[in-house]
Each structure stands twice: as C-alpha cells, then as structure tokens.
C-alpha cells in the first residue's frame with residue numbers, strides 16, 4: 043500500500059494548536075447529541091392517580107394491574123374467570139356495551155400439524171364498544187388478559203389490559219369520538235393466540251375490519267416501541283408520528299421482528315381485513331413469563347408511555363376517516379430526538395444508490411486532491427472489513443466466556459441487570475475500532491480510512507435496500523451525510539474551522555440514526571446476540587471516524603521521539619476502551635449474581651403413562667442446572683410416549699408414578715361404511731387441567747378428516763408414530779368431542795389421550811426449589827402430563 047504525501051498543509055484538519063480545541067468541541071457536541079438521543083428514548087414520568095380525568099394516569103391504571111396480576115391466570119383457570127369478571131365489571135361500570143365472546147377457536151394463522159398437532163382453545167374474550175357519533179369504521183384496542191401458567195403476567199399483559207381499561211375510562215368521560223371504539227381483551231394468547239383468532243374470524247364486530255392497536259409487554263421496563271405494522275403502512279405511520287406523544291418506532295424493527303420466533307395477537311388480525319400497529323416495551327426481559335413478572339416489577343413510566351400513546355392514537359383514529367388508511371407503500375421511519383422521521387419506502391433504493399455514488403465521488407476527489415492514492419483508498423476499503431467482522435466476533439466470544447463462568451444465563455432471555463454487559467460490548471467494539479485505527483492510521487492515512495468506513499456504510503445501504511428495505515436508512519443516511527461532509531471539508535480552507543464543523547455534523551447524523559438501534563437491539567435480542575448490537579456500534583464508530591481522528595495527534599511529519607510519542611498516544615484510546623470492556627464485564631459478573639430475588643432459572647416437567655405406570659422427570663435445559671440435574675440423567679425421546687409434548691429431544695430421568703388418572707375416552711358412536719370408520723369420541727379430563735391432546739397411531743389407521751368441538755382441523759400427516767394429533771387448550775370440565783373419519787389398517791385403531799396441569803408440588807419425589815433457584819419463563823415449565831393409549 044502507498045504512503046500518502048505529507049505536504050505541510052496536509053497534516054491535519056486544523057492547525058496543530060487548534061486541534062485539541064476542535065477535538066474537545068466536537069466530542070462535547072457529539073456527547074450532547076447522544077444524550078439527546080437517550081432522552082428521546084426514555085419513558086415519561088408516571089402520572090399520579092389524581093391526574094385530570096381526560097389524561098392517561100399510570101397511577102390509576104396500576105390499580106388494575108394489581109387486580110389482574112394478583113396470581114397466575116392461565117386460560118381456562120378459575121383465576122382467569124375472576125380476572126374476566128373484574129374486566130367486565132369495570133367496562134360496564136364505564137357505561138360501555140360489554141359482552142363475553144365464548145367460543146372454540148383455532149390458533150392464529152394456518153392451523154398447523156406441527157408441535158403436537160392442530161391447536162384450538164375454548165376462549166372467552168371480553169369485548170366492549172363505545173359507539174361513535176358518525177362512524178366511518180372501527181378502532182380496536184387489543185390486549186390479552188390471560189397469563190402464562192408460570193407467572194401472574196404483571197407486565198405481560200396486565201400492562202396492555204390495564205392501559206386499555208384506563209384509555210376506555212378517559213374516552214368515555216370526554217366527548218364521543220366519531221368512529222366506533224372497540225375494546226378487545228383476548229383470552230388464550232399465551233396458549234395459541236386463539237382468543238384473537240376467534241375474535242377476528244367470528245365476532246360480528248370484526249366483520250368489516252378496522253384499525254387494530256395491539257398493546258404488549260415482553261419485559262418490565264424500557265420505552266414502548268411500535269415494532270410491527272400491517273403492510274402498506276405509510277398513512278398509519280404518518281398518524282403514529284403525529285398522534286403518539288412518544289413515537290418510538292422504526293421500520294427496522296418490523297424486519298427484526300419478522301426474523302424472531304415471537305408472535306402476538308396482532309398476527310391473528312394481520313391475516314384478515316385489518317390494518318394496525320403493534321407496540322410493546324421489551325427491556326427487563328429476564329422476568330418474561332416467569333413467576334417474577336409481578337406488578338411490583340413494573341416500570342410505571344413504561345405503563346404511562348403505553349397509555350399516552352394508546353390514548354393519543356385512539357383519539358386520532360377515532361376522528362380520522364378510516365375509509366382509506368391503506369397507502370400504496372410502506373414508509374421508512376425512525377425516531378429522532380423525541381420525534382419520528384419518515385419517508386416513502388420507494389425512496390430507499392434511490393437513496394442507497396445516491397449514497398454509494400456520493401462516497402465514490404468523494405474517493406475520486408480525495409485522490410485528485412492528493413489526500414489519498416488509489417492504493418490507500420483500496421486499502422482503506424479492504425481493511426475496514428476487519429473491525430466489522432472482529433467486533434461482533436469479540437462480542438460473541440465475550441458472552442461465551444461470561445456464560446461459561448455463569449452457566450445459568452443460558453436459559454435467560456437477558457440477564458437481570460444487563461447494563462454492565464451491554465456497556466462492555468460497546469467498549470469492546472470501541473476497543474476493536476480504536477486499535478484498528480491506531481495500527482493503520484499512519485500507513486493508510488485518515489482520509490482513506492474514513493473513506494473505507496463510508497464506503498462500507500454505503501455498500502450495506504444498497505444490500506439492505508434490496509433485502510431488508512426498512513433497515514437501509516441505518517447505513518445509507520450516515521454514508522450520505524459523511525460524503526457531503528467530505529465535500530464540504532474539501533471545499534473549504536483546510537486550516538479553518540469548517541472541515542471540523544462539517545465532519546462533526548455528519549457524525550451527529552450518524553449518532554442520531556445509529557445510537558437508537560444500539561440501545562434497542564440489546565433488549566430486543568438479548569446478550570446472546572449482543573454481536574448484532576456490536577456490529578451496529580462499529581458502523582456508528584466508522585461513521586464518526588473523522589471526529590475520532592481529532593483525538594489522535596496530527597498525522598505525518600513527525601520523526602524520531604516525536605513520532606514514537608504520537609504512536610503511543612494513538613494507542614491510548616484503544617487501551618482505555620479494552621480496559622473498560624474487561625472492567626465492565628467484571629462488574630457485571632460481580633453485580634448480577636443469582637439470589638432469591640434474581641434466581642437461576644430451571645425447567646422441570648413430570649410425565650406419567652397411566653396405562654403402564656411409567657413416569658419420568660423431564661427438562662428442556664440443554665445443560666441442566668445442579669437443581670434440575672437431581673432429576674434427570676440423560677437424553678430421552680418422548681415422541682412415542684408423550685406426543686402432546688412435541689418431538690424435540692429432552693433430558694429425562696425416572697420418577698415415581700403418581701396416582702393420577704389419564705383423561706377418559708368415551709366412545710359416543712362408531713360407524714363403518716366401506717373401508718372407512720367414523721369414530722365419535724369425547725375426551726374427558728379427570729382432574730383440573732390446562733390442555734388435552736389426542737393422537738392417532740397412523741400405523742393403525744389413516745386419518746381422512748377430523749372435527750374438534752365441531753370445527754374441522756387439518757389432517758396433514760406429521761412425523762413419527764403418532765402422525766395425527768390435536769391440542770385443545772382450556773378444555774371445559776365436560777370434555778371435548780372429537781370426530782375422526784379414518785381408514786383402519788386391519789386391527790384396532792390406537793389412540794393416545796394426554797392432559798396437562800400446572801404445578802409439581804404434590805408429585806411424589808418433588809423437592810421444592812431452594813432459595814436462588816427459580817422457574818424458567820416458558821409455556822411448559824412445571825407442567826404435569828398424564829397420558830394413556832386406548833385401542834378402539
């Protein structure tokens with residue numbers, strides 16, 4: 043690689059004496075912008091219970107949180123009945139037309155034959171209506187009132203449900219909206235999104251569609267993020283930016299969310315005649331779905347933010363003509379200092395190409411002006427790949443080291459106190475970038491390295507514009523700003539103040555655009571995928587390289603001792619950042635210890651075959667914790683014995699049989715015509731259970747069609763012995779009727795029935811968890827399953 047010419051005038055952006063001043067000024071300006079970004083992402087102060095009645099008050103809403111999340115209230119449980127009665131009473135007390143939709147509903151989206159079989163539930167949705175004065179359509183405020191079986195759902199989703207109750211109160215005290223507002227508090231979201239699916243498919247109020255605002259929580263704190271929209275969202279996003287008091291949302295989140303295995307009630311509405319927005323707060327994910335998701339752990343600032351946005355949006359959609367909310371395109375949008383910037387999605391690719399051309403032109407200019415050669419520009423571009431690859435790799439290695447020291451993190455979505463680890467990843471990214479810069483700055487030159495950073499940002503912009511358009515703004519806009527700043531710097535006097543002003547402005551654009559994703563990606567993906575946040579942090583670092591350069595002693599010209607001193611000073615930022623990364627990771631390990639309030643999560647299930655008397659302890663932990671290890675001794679396959687628990691391999695160990703009955707199978711009718719048999723059976727639970735499953739051994743018969751509680755279910759053959767299955771959540775005590783039309787293979791048809799309840803405390807051999815050992819957040823922790831095969 044070539045050495046850039048070092049004419050005296052080319053030594054630095056500013057005169058040597060002014061350089062430290064410029065460095066301090068630029069750094070202070072960027073820190074101020076960064077602080078502004080963090081303020082824009084912070085939650086508002088919760089309003090007290092005596093706030094004016096037209097406002098949303100987290101204080102008032104929280105009273106409902108405490109009632110709703112007093113105890114776990116899984117769909118079908120007596121505790122959930124009590125919650126529903128409270129909701130109905132509260133909404134009727136506001137003078138709203140309120141009813142309970144009692145139905146059997148399939149899961150949202152396509153009924154699938156996967157994971158145990160086609161899934162349904164008995165649901166009881168609470169639906170209330172505030173009639174509009176001159177409706178053009180309906181606005182639906184949706185949250186789910188059921189909780190998981192392992193915890194009371196203090197945040198998930200007592201936050202959304204209590205926010206909707208408080209919004210309903212505020213709306214019913216003020217002037218009537220023009221459009222109908224429908225409050226939909228769904229059941230069985232945790233089991234299968236069945237409540238929302240049942241409402242969207244079958245409820246008369248859903249027939250003509252409308253606007254859906256879904257409120258969720260996947261943690262206990264942090265800003266409320268509008269993370270999902272229906273397609274062609276431009277008009278919705280415009281209203282969101284205008285009417286939500288705290289419009290934190292980005293088109294990038296939509297793309298991230300689609301890549302994650304999560305679903306909410308919103309999915310059920312996306313399939314149909316609805317448009318809408320989906321919002322949640324997601325930080326503090328360690329308590330998600332666990333017994334620790336209690337009201338006391340809720341950040342009431344997050345609740346206030348949820349309610350402020352929901353009320354603002356309900357009022358705005360309440361007065362908007364809902365006839366034409368579908369735009370022809372999606373918008374790109376992102377938060378900027380408390381507001382929302384947006385532009386049409388069709389601009390994404392032209393902008394990305396423009397950024398690439400601008401950066402290319404900058405390279406050409408740099409060469410013409412003698413700031414770089416073709417060789418150094420090529421070197422700058424090629425060598426910039428190093429930090430882009432090494433920083434995420436380093437973040438991954440760091441987390442691997444931390445989880446080796448503390449294996450309990452494996453089952454956590456995020457540590458209880460993740461901030462130290464997040465800062466460690468940011469410091470590590472900075473260390474990688476600084477080290478790379480110190481090594482190459484003299485050889486390649488600051489201009490060529492800055493060009494390399496901008497070139498990669500521009501290239502990523504084009505790639506994203508093609509593959510993940512909602513995320514292209516992240517790199518396109520900083521690349522464009524950086525190129526424009528480069529032109530400005532080259533067009534003005536080199537020893538004047540303008541080059542520094544220009545590169546600082548471009549760096550500020552990068553901070554405004556790339557700092558929010560660094561902050562929000564950590565809670566969104568968890569520390570296990572901290573590498574993604576590290577990648578974005580490095581991209582941010584590349585965009586601010588010209589300002590970083592000001593922190594270094596001026597380039598070129600020095601000889602001997604001076605040069606040595608300059609090189610040592612150049613290594614200082616890298617060393618400081620590396621030290622910070624180590625110290626922060628150490629502080630994280632010291633501070634975030636497991637204790638009674640922050641227990642190590644463990645997963646345990648008990649499964650009994652009531653026919654053979656064989657029982658087993660089972661866990662989904664890949665490397666069982668010491669407590670779990672007392673129950674299991676190796677890998678087991680349960681697909682043949684407990685098809686209702688799925689087909690994944692688990693760790694298991696022998697258990698004492700509990701005197702528990704399997705669900706009974708009553709044969710209601712059995713008719714034959716030709717080679718077909720039609721079996722009508724009723725599966726009746728013999729104890730209080732959360733779900734029932736029924737599977738057919740497809741080596742004894744081929745299932746042609748099936749109905750469950752009168753609904754047709756798909757019969758695509760699944761894997762393994764039990765090739766056909768259905769899962770029914772929240773079954774009524776009298777059981778569920780199933781009709782099977784099948785072709786027997788000769789002998790009796792083998793059918794396996796299973797049910798499951800929650801809680802292991804009465805099971806023989808179960809030892810309560812000691813202090814510091816907790817329950818993992820999942821849909822199967824503490825499950826007690828009993829199965830039996832019936833020949834028919």
Ligand SMILES: [Zn+2]
Pocket residue numbers: 190198232331
């Ligand atoms: Zn949930």
